[in-house]
Amino acid sequence: MKNSLKELIANAARKAHAAGVLTTAEFPAVEIEEPKNDTHGDFATNFAMLSAKAQRMAPRKIAQALLDHMEDPQAMILRMEIAGPGFVNFFLKPTAWPPVVQQVLAQDQTYGASAIGAGVRIQVEFVSANPTGPLHVGHGRGAAVGDSVANLLQLCGFDVQREYYINDSGRQIQTLGRSVLLRCRELLGETVVFPEECYQGDYIRDLARALIDAQGEALVRRSDDQAVLECARFAAQAIIAGIRQDLETFGISFDRWYSEQSLYDNGRIERSLEELKSRQVLYLQDGAWWFKTTDFGDEKDRVVVRQNGLTTYFASDIAYHRDKFERGFDRVIDVWGADHHGYIPRMRAAVEASGYAPERFEVVLVQLVNLLRDGLPVAMGKRSGDFVTLREVMEEVGSDAARFIFLTRDHESPLDFDLTVAKQKTNDNPVYYVQYVHARIASILRKAAEQGLSDLCWDDAAGARLVEVEEIQLIKALARYPEAVQAATLALAPHRITFFLMQLAALFHAYYNKHRVLGEDPVLSRGRLCLVAAVQKVIRNGLTVLGVGAPDQM
RNA sequence: GCGCCUGUAGCUCAGAUGGAUAGAGCAACGGACUUCUAAUCCGUAGGUCGCAGGUUCGAAUCCUGCCAGGCGCGCCA
Numbered sequence: 001m002k003n004s005l006k007e008l009i010a011n012a013a014r015k016a017h018a019a020g021v022l023t024t025a026e027f028p029a030v031e032i033e034e035p036k037n038d039t040h041g042d043f044a045t046n047f048a049m050l051s052a053k054a055q056r057m058a059p060r061k062i063a064q065a066l067l068d069h070m071e072d073p074q075a076m077i078l079r080m081e082i083a084g085p086g087f088v089n090f091f092l093k094p095t096a097w098p099p100v101v102q103q104v105l106a107q108d109q110t111y112g113a114s115a116i117g118a119g120v121r122i123q124v125e126f127v128s129a130n131p132t133g134p135l136h137v138g139h140g141r142g143a144a145v146g147d148s149v150a151n152l153l154q155l156c157g158f159d160v161q162r163e164y165y166i167n168d169s170g171r172q173i174q175t176l177g178r179s180v181l182l183r184c185r186e187l188l189g190e191t192v193v194f195p196e197e198c199y200q201g202d203y204i205r206d207l208a209r210a211l212i213d214a215q216g217e218a219l220v221r222r223s224d225d226q227a228v229l230e231c232a233r234f235a236a237q238a239i240i241a242g243i244r245q246d247l248e249t250f251g252i253s254f255d256r257w258y259s260e261q262s263l264y265d266n267g268r269i270e271r272s273l274e275e276l277k278s279r280q281v282l283y284l285q286d287g288a289w290w291f292k293t294t295d296f297g298d299e300k301d302r303v304v305v306r307q308n309g310l311t312t313y314f315a316s317d318i319a320y321h322r323d324k325f326e327r328g329f330d331r332v333i334d335v336w337g338a339d340h341h342g343y344i345p346r347m348r349a350a351v352e353a354s355g356y357a358p359e360r361f362e363v364v365l366v367q368l369v370n371l372l373r374d375g376l377p378v379a380m381g382k383r384s385g386d387f388v389t390l391r392e393v394m395e396e397v398g399s400d401a402a403r404f405i406f407l408t409r410d411h412e413s414p415l416d417f418d419l420t421v422a423k424q425k426t427n428d429n430p431v432y433y434v435q436y437v438h439a440r441i442a443s444i445l446r447k448a449a450e451q452g453l454s455d456l457c458w459d460d461a462a463g464a465r466l467v468e469v470e471e472i473q474l475i476k477a478l479a480r481y482p483e484a485v486q487a488a489t490l491a492l493a494p495h496r497i498t499f500f501l502m503q504l505a506a507l508f509h510a511y512y513n514k515h516r517v518l519g520e521d522p523v524l525s526r527g528r529l530c531l532v533a534a535v536q537k538v539i540r541n542g543l544t545v546l547g548v549g550a551p552d553q554m
Numbered sequence: 555g556c557g558c559c560u561g562u563a564g565c566u567c568a569g570a571u572g573g574a575u576a577g578a579g580c581a582a583c584g585g586a587c588u589u590c591u592a593a594u595c596c597g598u599a600g601g602u603c604g605c606a607g608g609u610u611c612g613a614a615u616c617c618u619g620c621c622a623g624g625c626g627c628g629c630c631a
Contacts, residue, residue, distance in 0.1 A: 046573060084574055085611055172631060288629050306629040313631050341558050342626040412559060425593045432593050444590045487570045499568060513595040
């Protein structure tokens, strides 16, 4: 709807210029908005005001020129007016709207899809939690955001790959192995001092028990190094399996799990460091190798190889991101916890120094989650091992509620997640508010089927009966969905879909309370049935983007 | 000290590329179920968009400075 109007305006501008009324053909991009105030029409454009400078004309004069040259082949415009400083307001005929319903019904699951990303390969890397413990609530938010961003991109035609990077090398894995080994010894009757820097959670004990069951006491008889390694391997593997399962329960699966260790094993880290040396961005100082990230806008240089000869985490990341681009991705998106934001400049530097345009690398920062119960903070200490896992949250409030709530805020805003509210089945809890729309409509459709009205066959006669204000508002909202998807995608902001759905749900509930779908008049009933069926499809499509189910009954 | 994020109704938050009179929900108060699911709806009330300048036809939105809160500033990951 909006796009066809844009065409009309652009054509009018060209014609006006050809006719010599406008002085230059230098036009701004046509922008169209939906005025909040409906006395300003269905749509409005500020084209005349934006053109004033280039045309050296008064905005209202330009507006008049547009009106004089406007064509309307589909006869959808009722009237146009010039208003205020130079807005052009468009009032559409009531008959312009109902065809949208038909379009939604016809396109079904693909309504909202587009091809704006066609031919672009894009990778979204998210969660990537260290395999040293189960996922917690914060990871859940990152997972929900990352997966929905990927869904949005796919919907817009991008070729998307989801990837999880496993930090399965380095000191933390060693620590993991040590933690498990100590618990093993403890279980076998030794008295051990369990150091503070080891992982404290109960899951370490569980892993130790499982390992003893599998291997018996043979384990502790090995040399320390050997035993730690064995424990680490076993534990990391088990934890990753658990993470994978949690994510699956959460409705998320990855196309690829990428091992950090593999970057060492196949020499990629070595190679990328050599390459940086040859590009003269590495230098040796105090026995360590430094990357001159300051040449690329970072505030200080960063170490990639330590004095002791070990590479840093940053070195792995350089190799990893280089590999992403070598695999042919046009865009690379990392979803990170906001506490890593200080890492962005050096990572961007690394991308640029590796020979790739830094704009091709983007980071979505996800702010932290404050877990509450009855409005009071739930204690969360990673030190103490006393944190609430994603699995526990899913078990308590359900995956749908959790995912929806994670997406009720801009990912750059911190989020209060109240377990009590998440379980409530009231207006406080927007998941049910939206899902209820789907269930209610399903109920109407069942009822209609009982009455022999199962075929939603659309015709102009039925469409012409959709004249109530609430109906036109609903249809307008449906028409807005594809734009909402595109805007959310371009901004990598899935929460906009959440808000779109809440708004559509509000419009539907109001309509439902005021008008009956199934009534005496068969033609009217059919028209309304098509309308609510279309609403149901858009609700379902939107919930699918969020990874939330659309139930037929509640 | 430097950097990033945040500051909008009593509370929790939306406000795409700058647009016309700044919006929801909750909480408060008053109403609507013999009819397609009341997990719903309708109404009332609520504002110096942190503060001060600037840019322009026009600023919650862009720029500068300040104030408040969060996070980050390791040869850790």
